Amino acid sequence: MESLRRILALIRKELLAILKDPRSRFTVLGPPVIQALVFGYAATYDLNKVRYAVYDQDRSEASRQFLADMDGSGTFRRVANLRDQREIGPLIDSRRVLIVVRMGQDFERCLLSGQPADVQVIADGRNSNTAGTALNYIGTIADNFNARWQQTHGGPSPPVQAVPRAWYNPNLETRWFMVPGMIGMLTLVQMVIITAMSVAREREQGTFDQLLVTPFRPIEIMIGKSVPSILIGLVQVTMVLTLALFWFKIPFQGSLFTLYFGALLFLIAAVGIGLMVSSVAATMQQALLGSFLTIMPFAMLSGLNTPISNMPREVQYVTLINPLRYVISIIHRVFLEAASFRGIASDLWPLVLIALFSQSVAIWVFRRRLI
Amino acid sequence: METRFAGEPGTDSSRINPRRVRSLIRKEFVQIIRDPSSIAIALVLPVFLILLIGYGLSLDVKEVPVAVVLENPTPESASLAGAFRLSDYFKVTEATSMQEAVKLIRDLKVDGIVRLSQDFDRQLASGGAPVQLIVRGVDANRGRFIQGYAQGALQQWTNQRAVSEAAPSVGSARLQTRMWFNEAVDSHYFLVPGLVVLIMTLTGALLTALVMAREWEQGTLEALFVTPVRAGEILIGKILPYFLLGMAGLFLTASAGRFLFHVPLRGSTFILAAVSALYLLVALGFGLLISSTTRNQFVAGQITIIATFLPAVFLSGFIFDLTGVPRAVQFVSYLLPARYYVSFLQTIFLAGNVWSVILPNSAVMLVMLLILFALTLRKTKKRLN
Numbered sequence: 001m002e003s004l005r006r007i008l009a010l011i012r013k014e015l016l017a018i019l020k021d022p023r024s025r026f027t028v029l030g031p032p033v034i035q036a037l038v039f040g041y042a043a044t045y046d047l048n049k050v051r052y053a054v055y056d057q058d059r060s061e062a063s064r065q066f067l068a069d070m071d072g073s074g075t076f077r078r079v080a081n082l083r084d085q086r087e088i089g090p091l092i093d094s095r096r097v098l099i100v101v102r103m104g105q106d107f108e109r110c111l112l113s114g115q116p117a118d119v120q121v122i123a124d125g126r127n128s129n130t131a132g133t134a135l136n137y138i139g140t141i142a143d144n145f146n147a148r149w150q151q152t153h154g155g156p157s158p159p160v161q162a163v164p165r166a167w168y169n170p171n172l173e174t175r176w177f178m179v180p181g182m183i184g185m186l187t188l189v190q191m192v193i194i195t196a197m198s199v200a201r202e203r204e205q206g207t208f209d210q211l212l213v214t215p216f217r218p219i220e221i222m223i224g225k226s227v228p229s230i231l232i233g234l235v236q237v238t239m240v241l242t243l244a245l246f247w248f249k250i251p252f253q254g255s256l257f258t259l260y261f262g263a264l265l266f267l268i269a270a271v272g273i274g275l276m277v278s279s280v281a282a283t284m285q286q287a288l289l290g291s292f293l294t295i296m297p298f299a300m301l302s303g304l305n306t307p308i309s310n311m312p313r314e315v316q317y318v319t320l321i322n323p324l325r326y327v328i329s330i331i332h333r334v335f336l337e338a339a340s341f342r343g344i345a346s347d348l349w350p351l352v353l354i355a356l357f358s359q360s361v362a363i364w365v366f367r368r369r370l371i
Numbered sequence: 372m373e374t375r376f377a378g379e380p381g382t383d384s385s386r387i388n389p390r391r392v393r394s395l396i397r398k399e400f401v402q403i404i405r406d407p408s409s410i411a412i413a414l415v416l417p418v419f420l421i422l423l424i425g426y427g428l429s430l431d432v433k434e435v436p437v438a439v440v441l442e443n444p445t446p447e448s449a450s451l452a453g454a455f456r457l458s459d460y461f462k463v464t465e466a467t468s469m470q471e472a473v474k475l476i477r478d479l480k481v482d483g484i485v486r487l488s489q490d491f492d493r494q495l496a497s498g499g500a501p502v503q504l505i506v507r508g509v510d511a512n513r514g515r516f517i518q519g520y521a522q523g524a525l526q527q528w529t530n531q532r533a534v535s536e537a538a539p540s541v542g543s544a545r546l547q548t549r550m551w552f553n554e555a556v557d558s559h560y561f562l563v564p565g566l567v568v569l570i571m572t573l574t575g576a577l578l579t580a581l582v583m584a585r586e587w588e589q590g591t592l593e594a595l596f597v598t599p600v601r602a603g604e605i606l607i608g609k610i611l612p613y614f615l616l617g618m619a620g621l622f623l624t625a626s627a628g629r630f631l632f633h634v635p636l637r638g639s640t641f642i643l644a645a646v647s648a649l650y651l652l653v654a655l656g657f658g659l660l661i662s663s664t665t666r667n668q669f670v671a672g673q674i675t676i677i678a679t680f681l682p683a684v685f686l687s688g689f690i691f692d693l694t695g696v697p698r699a700v701q702f703v704s705y706l707l708p709a710r711y712y713v714s715f716l717q718t719i720f721l722a723g724n725v726w727s728v729i730l731p732n733s734a735v736m737l738v739m740l741l742i743l744f745a746l747t748l749r750k751t752k753k754r755l756n
Contacts, residue, residue, distance in 0.1 A: 023665065027673040035677065039685045041700040045512035048695035066544060092551060094727035095714065098694075111542035119544050125553030126717040127561045130692040133512075135548050136519045143522065146543040153542075159529055160451070162522050163501045166508030167476070172518075174511045189676065197669045281408075285581050288672040289408040292577070293416060297423060305690065306428045307513050309435075309482075315427040332509050343477075 003220060010216070010224030014198060018228065028194060032186045032236045036243050039182060044174040050134055052099035053080035053091055060108035062149075066119065069145050070101065075137050088122065098124050099134055111149065168253075168336040179244045180335045181304040183263070184327040187236050188270050188298060192291045195229045195274025200287030203278075218367045222359070226271045233267040234260075244335075254334035258341055262330035265351040269323040272358025279365035298324045323354045387607070391600055395608025402582075403612060412578050413616040414623070417570045421627045424562050432516045434462045437483040438472040441465065447495055448487045451502070454528040455485060460520040482507045483517050552637075552721040563628035564716035565689035568709055569680070570624055571647065574617040575654025576661070576679040577672070583609060583662035584671035602751045606744075610655050617651040618644075628720075638719035642729065646719070649736050650712040654679065656743030657708070663750040683709040711735050 019025045052070070056063050070076045079097060082088065088100050102120040110117035121138055123131035147158060169176045202208035211221060237260070244250050277294060281287035301308070301315065302324040308316055319325050326347040333339035333347075341348075403409045439452045456463045464481055466472040472484045486503035494500035504521045508514040553560040586592040595605060625643070628634040636643065657679055665671045685691060686700075687709035693701065704710050711732040718728040 021667075021670075023667070023670050027670050027677075031673070031677045035681060038700055038703060039681075042693065042696050042704070043685050043691050044696070045515075045691065046695065047692060050694060090727070093718075093722055093725045095718070107544075111544070114542045116545040117542055118547050121546055121548045123548065123550050125550035125556065125560070126721050127688070127690075127692060128550060128553045128556050128558060129561065129690070131550055131553075132556060133515070135546075135550075136515065138548075139519065139546060140522075142544050142546050143526070149543065158499065159495055159532060160500050160502045160525055162504050162525050164504045164506070164518050164522070166506050166511075166514050166518070169508030169511055169514065172508050172511040172514050176508075177510050177512075193673065193676075197672070201669065283406075283408075283585075284668045284672075285406065285585055286408040288581060288668065289412050289577075292573075292676070293411060293419075296416070296420070300423055301427065305684075307432075307510060310429040310432060311427055312429075318427075336509050337477075 003217075006216060007220050007223050007227075010220070011227050014224060014228035015231070017198065017201075018194065018232065028190060028232055029235070029239070032190065033239050033243060035186055036179060036182045036240045037247070040175055040179045040243070040248055043178045045129070045133060046172075046174050047075055047130065047133055047137065049077045050075055050099060050137075051079045051097045052076050052101060053082055053088070053097045054078060055082040055085065055088065055100060055102040057105045058103050058107040062108035062111050062117075063103045066103070066107075066142075066145055067101070069141050070138070073137065073141055075134075092122065092124050095124065095126075098131065099138070101138075112153075175248060176250050176336060177332065178304070179240075179248050179250060180331045181302075181328045183237055183240045183244070183331055184266065184324050185299060185302065185304060186240060187233050187263075187267065188324050188327075189295055190236060191229055191233050191267060191270035192274040192277065192295055193288065194232065195225060195271045196278040196281065196287040196291045197284060198229070199225060199275065199278035200281050200284045203282065204284050219363055222275065222363050222366065225275065226268070226359070229271045229274065230264070230267045233270070234264070237263045237267075250335070252335055253338035255338075255340075258339070258344065259331065259334045261341075262327060262334065262344060262348060262351070265348060265355060266323055266327035266330075269351050269355035269358060272355055272362060273323070275362035276358050276365070279362050279369070298322050301325065302328055304328055320350070321354065323351055326351050326354075387601065387604055392604050392607050395600065395604060396611050399582075399608055399612040403616070409578055409582070409616075413574050413613075413620060416573060417620045417623050418627075420566055420569065421624060421631070424566050425559065425627070425632050428562065429558055432513060432520070433460060435460055435483060435517050435520070436462045436464065436481040437485060437517075437521075438464045438466045438475045438481045440469055440472045440484060440486040441467065442469070442487065442489045443491065445492050448491045451487060451491075451525075451528050452485075454524050454531075455521075458520070458524050460517075461524070476505070476507060482513070483521065485521065557634075559628070559632040559634050560721060561689075561717065563624070563632060563634045564720050565687075565713065566628070567621060567624045567647070567716055568683050568687060568689060568713050570620040571617055571651050571712070572654050572679050572683045572709060574613060574620050575651045576658040577675045578616070579609065579613050579655050579658030580662045580671045580675040581668060582613075583659055584665060584668045587662060587666035588668055602748060606659065606747065606751060609659065610652070613655060614648075614651055617654070618648065621647050621651075634720060636720055637723040638729075639724055642724060643716075643719050646712075646715055646729065646733050646736070649733060649740065650708060650715075653708045653736050653740045653743060656740060656747055659747045660743055660750065663747060679709070682707050686710065687713040689713050708736055708739050 018028060054067060071078055080091065091097050092100060100122040104118060107117045121135065123135055125131050166172050202211065245252055273294060277290040278287050281290050301319045301322055308319055308325065330344045330347045333344055437455065439455055441448050441452055455461050464475060466475065469486060475481045476484060484505040491500050502525060504518060506514040506517045550556055629636060658675060661674050662671045665674060686704045686707055693704055715729060715732045718725050
């Protein structure tokens, strides 16, 4: 009972330390929202308004039709009609266009005489991912053009027709993937830094020693340091979640309870990692840089930027200790797939292990330092 | 709130004194060497990132697990299933019913389903058998690539079939795609320039912001103010060591890109170094400005990460293309130096010395540099009563 009262007092003091300074209050509450908002718009692989140029040497009905398909797709925006081959180089070099489409003089003639008619597509490969996506879009446009051409020119109807469907995200919007994922990414950054810094600040200013001569036991100090960060984390989760639901209007399919349960486990693990960092850091600078060194690989290997299944096998094993990987999977599955507790069990227990491990290591290191 | 100091000693304060600057720089270097964490950020982190990004990350989709549902196995449908099995992009699990496949996709065992229905053969004969392609759309980008590959596999099967049946040929448009600057579509080509940006931003902005904020917080900067040292000298003393660390990071990353990942440097090394120096100074200026505005390590650290590092990943065009984003977000990205540096780097590495890209981007960074330093100098300048 006495212990509980002490812990509550410590929690109150911690919350005051973080929230009383208006600038520090803003840095824990403002950025998650601003970032989720900005990155929600920017972090997308979906292309639209891609600038392209046309060098149409044929100027036939068929070539015009093909270009109309491109212009009408909404993905591409024609910004130049070229009259000379030599214009292509400078236009791409200077990044004025991403794509140049070129059709030779015999485009329509080839089509009519039953031969393959070449469409040359040149893409700026400086960002090969964007270029690859754009080429994929053009591939689809060409397929549709061909199907229509065959139909209207007495060709055999294609033996099979693909009927594509995307489950859980019917229009394949990257935002549905990114914004919920941000809940994990942004809170990880904040949790580790806030926790590590709050201990390091006391160390640097000497107040940690004062705390140690009080009747507090190490575990009470740890709880007193963890709970405020976790509370702030829950507020951040709620803010980003609200943004996802009501600003970006991403449909939430699962249960809020399941989502918060997973998020809570994750926050405990993240705070534990922050405590681990702070237990080895002597100064605030070391704590911050240490946090950074931990956050960075976690963020890179979380599966949000690049899929984990694309990584080499050894690196995939490394991701198994990454709490961010599990929480992002939990959020996606609950958010978009309406997964139940049983469905996300395989992501929950690793989080429990990571939380237990990191918190115990931190307590152990702190206790050793005391003796 | 500026702290005001007593009038400074009557030294010549209008000129920068090289001797004083030299000893300030020496002091900074000693601090860097004593504190392992700055070395970690400046040298260990780049190496770590190079290895991680170089060997760990890949956007190239391969061996996607898919379930092929053959509701009624016949030679025709088996041959279509074979097209998926032969493709390098897919790892096929066979299922005999849709229920089985749905369970697989729900349990995350597969990322897509190809369904050939009960009367596939009959529909094929009557011209036009629907093939249901379902992908897990959670990761939209991956989903789209999987769809693309699946349609490619269908197309290939169709073509082979057309050849063997000698159907009357009708012309069709055939794409001949070329990816300039990166013919082999190697994702290292765009990751390495992005890596340079990350490393320069980290050493430039984060490290400086922290170091300077600590001096403010602990009052050692105020101690410096009562000495004859001038604000400009303090800034030079702070900038130069971290500038050198940043350039070392650039050298490290560029060499790793060249020799480990075989990413070409098609432009001139000199221009790369010169414009990188410019960006590094901008990043340093940003770090200094943040630290002298906040004077608090916690807030400075948070703001630097939020204002420089995360945007360098998300808002610079390094991974995500920015042409389609809303105007307001575009506007924000134009305020960030990283955007200009990414564009420059991708060009100098992969396309060469394209002046129409290099000059405007450098000009913007130069203007940013001037503004930042003017602001920082004003913030740092001691107040004379």
